[in-house]
Amino acid sequence: QPNLTAQYLQQITELMDGFKASKALFTASKLCVFDLLQSRPGLDATQVAQEIKASLKGTECLLQACVSLGLLKTCKKPVYENTDLATRFLVSGSPFALHGYIQHCNDIVWPLFSHLESAVREGTNQHEKAFGKKSKDIFQDTYYNSQEVKLRFMNAMHSIARVTGKAVASAFDLSSYKTACDLGGCTGAMAYEFTKAHPGLSVTVFDLPAVVEMSEHFQPLHTDNRVSFVAGDFFKDELPKADLYILARILHDWPDEKVHILLSKIADACTTGCGLLLSEIFLDEDRRGPSRGLLQALSMSEGKQRSATEYSLLLKSHGFITAHVTHTDNLLDAMLCIKV
Ligand code: SAM
Structure with a gap:
């Protein structure tokens, strides 16, 4: 079966090379190659190398790798410019810039994944090995310990929220709600999408x-x-009153x-008819996918990924009945539950 062998070989090669492609993307993004070629399209490798203060040999390899990955375009000359995909997602000033999230992947997720073998053997988070310090609460102990790491984490959340926010905010008819509280709403990027999508809502x-x-x-x-x-x-303090x-x-x-501590606090703050909008990657019920959820779970510390049914059951135990579930075409799925 020669065709099948070729197909398997391609599949396995893509998996073996996946980390090289990720790191090429992270490096080009960190060196601001996409920002440079957005403001000055048509530079050659020598000019790019000068601007990003890197070697010509290394820059040539990086630019060519980015062309092969569909991130840059080139012509015979060869000069380089961003593809449409790079313009949309990799240029730091674009509305859907993933620059912040890519930096987080490079600086936090990559070191964690380099200790994946220990993570699998031990079933524990690898923060101590990767960053030299123990982390009980990943937010308070790791992300918010220094101003630089905090801003990088917030930028990462901000970029994903801007890309996913509109799809999540417009997934359901929320016209009956006037006040919402976005718990763990970070930079407010999601909240602004909710107010844009729902003119009668304050968040x-x-x-x-x-x-x-x-x-x-x-x-x-x-x-x-x-x-x-x-x-x-949100585990200790009184939550703001809201109807969603x-x-x-x-x-x-x-x-x-x-999760039970948090949900019971929300349930206590709710009256009958209040809504709870949950947005996550929902694992398939048979847990065969999506792989972006299952791969993310590999580097998680305390948490875990769950299916829509698992979330519904957790919520039901606090008096929330699932009214709608939607799988958006975006990175996040959503569920609307009502307090009975
Ligand atoms: N909801 C945002 C979004 O979708 O982009 C951010 C999600 S981020 C993974 C988790 C957020 O929960 C962070 O902004 C973090 O600061 C916040 N958070 C973590 N622990 C918290 C706590 N104990 N009380 C309030 N917020 C908390």
Whole structure:
């Protein structure tokens, strides 16, 4: 079966080379190659090398690798420019820039994955091996320990929220809700998408003090006063009153015991008819995919990925009935539950 052999060989080669492609993307992004070619398309390798202060040999290899990955275009001359994909997602000023998330992958996720064998053997998080310090609460102990790491993490969340926000915010008819609280809403990027999609809705972003103190840094240029920020710890402090609670990319970070603590606090703050909008990657019920969820789980610390049914059951135990589930074409799925 020669065709099948060729197909398998291609599949296995793509898997073996996947990490090289990721690192080429991370490096080109870190060296601001895409920003440079956006402002000055048509530079050759010598000019790019000069601008990014790198060797000509290394720059040539990187540019050619990026062409082969569909990130750059070239012609016979050869000069380089961004492809449409790079313009949309890799140029740092674009509305859907993934630059922040790519940097997070390079600086945090990559070191964690280099200790994957220990993670699998031990079943524990590898922060100590990767970063030289123990982390009990990944946010407070790792991400928010230094201003630089905090901003990098917030940029990463901001970039994903801007890419996914519109699809999540417009997934359901929310016209019956007037006030929402985005728990762990980080920079407010998701909240601003909710107010854009729902003119009658005001959103309070609730996050740790270290995050809320940076909120102005991420405020969009044309903002409205329907987004406000409250600082606190959602496991300990009183939650702001709202008739819709949003949990976007929160529950996967925590084990069931902590999820129950948070859900019981939300349930206590809710009256009958209040909504809870959950947004996560929902694992297929047979757990065969999607691979981006299953791969992410490999580097998780305390948390885990769950299916829509698993989330529904957790929520049901706190009196929330699942009304709608949607698999968006975007990176995140969503579920709307109602408190009975
Ligand atoms: N919801 C945002 C989004 O979808 O882009 C951010 C998700 S991020 C994975 C998790 C967020 O939860 C971070 O902004 C983090 O600061 C916040 N968080 C973690 N622990 C918290 C706590 N105990 N109280 C309040 N917020 C917390």
